[in-house]
Amino acid sequence: MGALDEGHSCAELEKVVGLGCRERSFEEERETISIEDAVKILLHGLGEDVSREGLIKTPLRVAKALREGTRGYKQKVKDIVEGALFPEAGLDNVVGQAGGAGGLVVVRELNLFSYCESCLLPFQVKCHVGYVPSGKRVVGLSKLSRVADMFAKRLQEPKRLADEVCLALHHGIKPAGAAVMLQCLHIHFPNLESVFLKSNHKGWVKSLVCSGSGVFEDENAEAWSDFLSLLKFRGINVDRASMRNSSDQSWCPSQSHSGAKTSSKIEPVDQAMVTAVTSILRSLGENPLRKELVGTPARFVKWLMNFQNTNLEMKLSGFVFGRMDPVNTDGEASCKEKQMQSELEMPFWSQCEHHLLPFHGVVHIGYMGIEGLDPIGKSLLQSIVHFYGFKLQVQERLTRQIAETVTSFLGGDVIVVVEAAHTCMISRGIEKTGSSTATIAVLGRFATDSSVRALFLQNLPKPTVCEE
Amino acid sequence: MGALDEGHSCAELEKVVGLGCRERSFEEERETISIEDAVKILLHGLGEDVSREGLIKTPLRVAKALREGTRGYKQKVKDIVEGALFPEAGLDNVVGQAGGAGGLVVVRELNLFSYCESCLLPFQVKCHVGYVPSGKRVVGLSKLSRVADMFAKRLQEPKRLADEVCLALHHGIKPAGAAVMLQCLHIHFPNLESVFLKSNHKGWVKSLVCSGSGVFEDENAEAWSDFLSLLKFRGINVDRASMRNSSDQSWCPSQSHSGAKTSSKIEPVDQAMVTAVTSILRSLGENPLRKELVGTPARFVKWLMNFQNTNLEMKLSGFVFGRMDPVNTDGEASCKEKQMQSELEMPFWSQCEHHLLPFHGVVHIGYMGIEGLDPIGKSLLQSIVHFYGFKLQVQERLTRQIAETVTSFLGGDVIVVVEAAHTCMISRGIEKTGSSTATIAVLGRFATDSSVRALFLQNLPKPTVCEE
Missing domain, CATH: 3.30.1130.10 (GTP cyclohydrolase I, C-terminal domain/NADPH-dependent 7-cyano-7-deazaguanine reductase, N-terminal domain)
Known part of the structure; x- marks a missing residue:
């Protein structure tokens, strides 16, 4: 219990403290490791050798991509918008709204991507955002993109994505109104069976959705006309009729596939693989029991099995x-x-x-x-x-x-x-x-x-x- | 010197260690603070009130943008390429090169941006990269983009950027040859004086540069024809004549401005502002004495002064x-x-x-x-x-x-x-x-x-x- 011991105990403490406060690297995080394990099960299910050189880092790559691609779960609108609201006074003594004091602000053609909650494939989003400032405050333009991106970086469906971005902007900026229009593009893989028969397979599914709050709440509002004029001006042609497209039916091609009566009953889906995908959803911070996600693991596995090693x-x-x-x-x-x-x-x-x-x-x-x-x-x-x-x-x-x-x-x-x-x-x-x-x-x-x-x-x- | 003291000293150690190993946040880093201070001097030189609400966070925003935009100084090609080289065997017993075992690989239309070393403004880059694999190894496609981006995220000039990317790919992948073509676009601001006189000011300066190694080393090599054919195929029309454009003269509009004999001698450049920009270069990890950078601070300040508060x-x-x-x-x-x-x-x-x-x-x-x-x-x-x-x-x-x-x-x-x-x-x-x-x-x-x-x-x- 002398000076030596004292020194010793402090050195040990230092070691412990040092380890404790060193940030765990991405590779060491529990969620990453858990996704990697799940991906190995999927590769195994495809009949692949997980240890061959091309695949050995695939589980880590997939984990990185999925966690990066769904980082929006961890972000908050408040953190993005806070400190980016700027006072912009306008004329008070004239009829109308001049610029920052009320005029429409539109940012067009923000290229984003999101993940389809129905099949886990990424889909492309061309996003157009607008708002009419109020309270003599405007928001930094880049924040419109950041807020949109935050919700895109989750498992999504176009209409919900538009609604969430719109609502977040409405609460975050407190404008007279916010408008969001999304042109979404989902890859549409052919079935392995059908691809040999049909040569005219269309490789994409499109969806046009929009969402509005305040002066944009009513789809017939004049504010929408102004917004659409400014889109048209950049060659983005959206007529008002197509805005009213209901998106009750899922746009995801995997949904229509699963409805077909052909192979789904003949080939049962590998349960270990389904469980693996379910655990991935959980690792990303999602609730696999959320109604839109319930069928996702089975759909993803079914799609993935198109690429089984020995299929053809x-x-x-x-x-x-x-x-x-x-x-x-x-x-x-x-x-x-x-x-x-x-x-x-x-x-x-x-x-x-x-x-x-x-x-x-x-x-x-x-x-x-x-x-x-x-x-x-x-x-x-x-x-x-x-x-x-x-x-x-x-x-x-x-x-x-x-x-x-x-x-x-x-x-x-x-x-x-x-x-x-x-x-x-x-x-x-x-x-x-x-x-x-x-x-x-x-x-x-x-x-x-x-x-x-x-x-x-x-x-x-x-x-x-x-x-x- | 009893248990109490011992406990005390350990707690203190814990505090010190805790502080020491907590990573310094971006805002606290010396380089960030130093850039912020420099930006305040620039704002002051523009006659601005640094504490007004729209500007109060500008120094931090500029520091963030500049440090993010020049993060390439801290990256290494080895870290990017390592672990992304994959074996791809080809036929050995036939004449020719099949795919991974030797065929040309081209990635086109990578949108990057870089910072002009001559004036510190960002410039856009459309980057096309190709290589002919050898040693039966191919590199992950996304690495071509990452390597290009790493060199773009520095203070650059088009031809050097192309050369550095090409050389890095050549050493990193060890291919039969690497090819880089860049279409660069630099904003061209009019002079404050001339803008009132000329209505047909052209807002952009373009530069087309390329760089090749191995089978691409000779600009007349057949490999370049294949490369150009594959660009043309995507609507990117580059004729071989324009490839040989020498870029001896700087493309940056700020260089030609400074050559004019008009206002540069009448309005002396604020030395405190020039010193501030020089210190920013140093904070970014650059050497302000590098020959291409010597005139940059004065040019940047001169340009910035276009936006002086009381000019007009x-x-x-x-x-x-x-x-x-x-x-x-x-x-x-x-x-x-x-x-x-x-x-x-x-x-x-x-x-x-x-x-x-x-x-x-x-x-x-x-x-x-x-x-x-x-x-x-x-x-x-x-x-x-x-x-x-x-x-x-x-x-x-x-x-x-x-x-x-x-x-x-x-x-x-x-x-x-x-x-x-x-x-x-x-x-x-x-x-x-x-x-x-x-x-x-x-x-x-x-x-x-x-x-x-x-x-x-x-x-x-x-x-x-x-x-x-």
């Missing part, structure tokens, strides 16, 4: 190899008459194995041949594209695998271009709306002869994939 | 009041013949007082009158717009002040619409590229008669302010 293996392999031989022999003989042939704009749908988020777009294939493909050949190409799409993938591998596979019946001179929009580029931390990715694979003459390659690349059609 | 006070007040009376008497008499008149698309340039960042756009004014304005009247309106623009402002107040002032010679029925793009919406934390803000002020009939207001709003011209 059997269907395709026999087909491809069955057609391989004739071309190989044929091709060599009539080598000199070959010309560049191309099959363009074949849609594909895939799932990024790094983030468990969709990416999709079109595939263009060029090859040297005597004539173009017959309908069976075209359909085979499209099947190969789907075969490699409906898996956990990376775009580079998808490109390579398609190229390697088609050589077996298109010959050794092949170019494959994959054009894609990645949901992970929009909804992960970097939030790069509008960016797009292209990958190329070249074999044979397309690798060695740059003029042939250039001829193909320069004649690619402009993208038709609608993002609005 | 005298010039305008006599003018406006001199014209006030005739219209007032005239106007009342011929009330019934009045029709809606409008003056549209008057450019304005202003400085957001919350962030010390530019906002600019156009002003539309409507009023009831017998006939349109004569050239002197038009020029007076434009002068009023500039008068209220060239200050520290908020858009709502600008709108109101213009409305209140023009009533003195346009009569009591006035509508003013201000359409603006805010640099702070792009370059502050929220990074909302493409968003735009509209504010309205209505007086007299424009406030009470919604049909007159609607008539004006619905006929506003589409914006001509170029953002590309």
Whole structure:
């Protein structure tokens, strides 16, 4: 119990205190670890090897993305708006409202994204916000965006998102009225079964919603006319009729899928996977028993199972190899008459194995041949594209695998271009709306002869994939 | 020296340790406080009252924006790329490169912003990145964006930015080659003196730069053709001639201004303000003696002084009041013949007082009158717009002040619409590229008669302010 002991006990205290007050890193937080565990169960359910190099960090990446993407649960409107309300006096002795003292303020085209509470996929939001100041106070313009973003960063549904943003602005700024209009865009994946049958699948579902308070409470109010005029002015055309769209029915494609009587009863959903998704919801701070969320885990799992490792293996392999031989022999003989042939704009749908988020777009294939493909050949190409799409993938591998596979019946001179929009580029931390990715694979003459390659690349059609 | 003392000393230690290891909040950090102090000196130099409500948090806001906007100084490529390189094997036994094993990977249209090292204003960057994988490894797509952003978040110049991103990718991914192309857009403020004379001022300076390594090192290499084809495919038209633009001369408009022989010698630059900006550079982790930065503080101060509080006070007040009376008497008499008149698309340039960042756009004014304005009247309106623009402002107040002032010679029925793009919406934390803000002020009939207001709003011209 001497000086040494005393020193010792203090050093120990220091250690304990030091540990206690060091902030736990994101990776060490309970919620992160819990989501990672759940994602491992999902990967396992997909028949994947969780320890393979491409997947080993996927659970952490998914946890990061989901927690970042739902950080709005932890934010408060008061913290955002407080200190950003500024006095702006106006004329008191004239009829009307001049600028800060009452005139309409509109911020347009805020690009946000949110997570669909019905299927857990991100959806894009183009947000337009307006308010009519009162009490001689205006709010910092960037706060309108921050408040909107705070509610977008939760599990949402368009109409509720609009209502929550509107209500929050109304309480936070105390304006004469607040208006919110959202143009939402939800990715619409085809069913694995239907994708081989329908070629005209529409890849997006749109929803236009709005919400108003105060002078905007009545949808026929003059204030809405002013608001819409200022949107139109920027090329955003919304007619008042479409504003009244009721959104009683869920917009999420996963809802209509689950209503179909086909495969849902045949393939029972893996309960361990459903439980894992339920635990993710809880880790994000949500209540899995909230009525809108009750069916979400099962829907998400059902959708995810589209990308099961072995789904299409059997269907395709026999087909491809069955057609391989004739071309190989044929091709060599009539080598000199070959010309560049191309099959363009074949849609594909895939799932990024790094983030468990969709990416999709079109595939263009060029090859040297005597004539173009017959309908069976075209359909085979499209099947190969789907075969490699409906898996956990990376775009580079998808490109390579398609190229390697088609050589077996298109010959050794092949170019494959994959054009894609990645949901992970929009909804992960970097939030790069509008960016797009292209990958190329070249074999044979397309690798060695740059003029042939250039001829193909320069004649690619402009993208038709609608993002609005 | 008993148990009590021992306990005491431990409690004290706990206090000290607790304080020591509690992370200093952003507001408490030395760099933040130092920037705040410098900003106060700048505001003072502008003749502003630092304690007025709109400005009281400006120093902190500016410090936050600048530190966030230059966070790239603290980031390392290794931390971003590490753990995001994935093995992707390709075919070994064929001629060519298939996808991940060698094919070109391009990510296009990454919207970034950077800070101009020459004038400290933010500039927009549309970034296109490509690389040809080698060593059977590909990098996670989002890392291309993160690496580019890391170098953008520094004080930059387009060509160096492109070179640094390219070099970093080359060392980080070890590809067969990396390619970077940047389309940069720098705001070009008119001089306070020239703005009253020239009506056709161009508000932007553009720069197209690129950088290549490995297979892209030679600007004539085939790899560049492939890269450009894939850009063209998305509507990004860059011809190879413009790629070779040398950027020896600085693109920053502030450089050409300082070269002019006019006012720079008449008005000496406030040395306290220059010293303040120099200290900001140091707080951001830069070396103010770096050759490209030596003239920056003086240039920034010179530009900032455009927005000095009292700059235009005298010039305008006599003018406006001199014209006030005739219209007032005239106007009342011929009330019934009045029709809606409008003056549209008057450019304005202003400085957001919350962030010390530019906002600019156009002003539309409507009023009831017998006939349109004569050239002197038009020029007076434009002068009023500039008068209220060239200050520290908020858009709502600008709108109101213009409305209140023009009533003195346009009569009591006035509508003013201000359409603006805010640099702070792009370059502050929220990074909302493409968003735009509209504010309205209505007086007299424009406030009470919604049909007159609607008539004006619905006929506003589409914006001509170029953002590309």
